[in-house]
Amino acid sequence: MYSTLSKKKATAIRQFALKKYRLAQAAFVLEGKKGIQALLASDYAIKYIVGTSTFFEENQDIPASIRKETELFEVKKELLSRLGSFVHNHEVLAVAAIPRPTAPCLSPSGMTLALDSIQDPGNLGTIIRIADWYGIATILCSQTTVDLYNPKVLQASMGSFVKVNLHYVDLPHYLQGLNLPILGATLDGKPLHDFLFPNYGVLVIGNESHGIQPAVKETLTAAISIPRYGHANSLNAATATAILCDNWKRICAG
C-alpha cells in the first residue's frame, strides 16, 4: 500500500526549496500535519504524500479519490525531517501541483488586498491567514512579491493558502485598469478611525522598507493611515494589514 521512497525522489523533494525548481516542475512541497489536512480538503492535485507510520495510522480516512491519484510513501521521521525546510516536521509532507494561473476575478462587492512587493515570507503567509479570517477571497501580488509556494510562506499561512486566491500581476497597470476605490496604507494618510470606508474596493499594502511604489501610488483614490499613540516608527506589514482589514470589515461586513 505504501511505496518506498527512492534516493532519487528524496533528492528531488529537497530541491523544492528552490523557486526555479518549483517553477520547472510546476509543483511545490508542503510540510506539517495541519497544512496537509487543509490540502486534502482542497482542490489541489496531490502527487505524493510522504509520512511516518504514525501519520498514516492517524489519517486512515484519506479519501479513495485522492489515494487513486496520489503516491503514498511511508518513511522514518529522521528521514522526513531531512527532506523539507523545517527540522521540526516529524510527521508528513506532500508534493502538490501548482494550479495553472487564472485571470483574477474581483468580486464586485467586498474587499480585495493588493501587495506591492512584500518580501518577507512570514509576512506574506500571515497576510494570507488574515485574509482568510476576514473572508477576503482574492489577493493581488506585484510580480516582485515573494513566491506563494516558498515553504516559509505556506508554513506561516497555517493552511489558509488553500482558501485565498493569489494572483501575481503587473500591479500598477492592473490597478490603473480598475474602476474601483483603491485605498493605500501609508504613514501620512487620513486616520482610519474616522475614514468612511467604501463598500467595495482594493486595499494596497506596500513593501516592508519602501512602502508603496510611485507608479502604484498614482492609482490610489485615497491614502489612509493607522493612528499612532506612542513612538514606534512603523508597524510590521502584516500587523498593519490586520488592523486595516478589521477597521474596514467593522464598517462594511457585506
Add this chain to the structure above:
Amino acid sequence: MYSTLSKKKATAIRQFALKKYRLAQAAFVLEGKKGIQALLASDYAIKYIVGTSTFFEENQDIPASIRKETELFEVKKELLSRLGSFVHNHEVLAVAAIPRPTAPCLSPSGMTLALDSIQDPGNLGTIIRIADWYGIATILCSQTTVDLYNPKVLQASMGSFVKVNLHYVDLPHYLQGLNLPILGATLDGKPLHDFLFPNYGVLVIGNESHGIQPAVKETLTAAISIPRYGHANSLNAATATAILCDNWKRICAG
C-alpha cells in the same frame, strides 16, 4: 581610538545567543544599525560596540559620555557577520548590560499588556513594536514567555524594546492581586466591535497554541474576541494583539 577584537572576546560574543550565558553575564548582544541607534539614544549601559569602518564613519556623533564608558572595536564585515545570529548583519553589533529588574509599576490610567507564555521570538518582538506604537509602557510576561534578550526578539522589535518595560512575573498571582479590569483575548469572548472597553486595565494574550492558561483565565473580568468574517481557525498572536490594541485605543486614547 578603536581597539582590536581578541579571539577570546569574539568567542564570548558568539555565546550571547544562549540564554544561560546572557543571564550569567547580565548582558546581551544587539545586532543591526537601527537597533543600535535606538540603544544609543536610551539609558542602557553599552559595554562594547563592534562595527565596520563604514559604521563608525557614518556615526561619528556617538556622544562622549558613551565613548567614555564603552569600548569600540573596528572589524571587517566578514568577521562581524560571524559574531552574531544574523548573517545579514554587515555593519554593527553592541553588547549592553541587562538592567536590574524592577517591580512593575502599572499606570493607574491606560492599558497594560500581559503575555501568557508567548513562545515565538518573532511574535514577542512584534508585540513590543505594537505596544510602542500604541503608547503602552508596560508588558507583563509570564515566566514561561520567551526571553526579551533573545536575538530574534530584539530584531523583530525594531528598536522598540528600549521604549517598553517588560516584567517577567508569576502571572496568575500577579493578576490576582490587581484591582483592575483584566480582559482576555479568547476565540469565544464577546465580539470586540461592540465591547465597551474600560479606560484602564490589562489585556491578556495567550500562548500561540494553547491560549490563556486556566489559572490566568480565572482572573479575567471579561473575555473578548475578534469577529471573524471568513474561515481561518485563528489569528497569529501578534496580529490579534494589534487588532485589540487598535480597538481599545480607538475608544480610550487617554
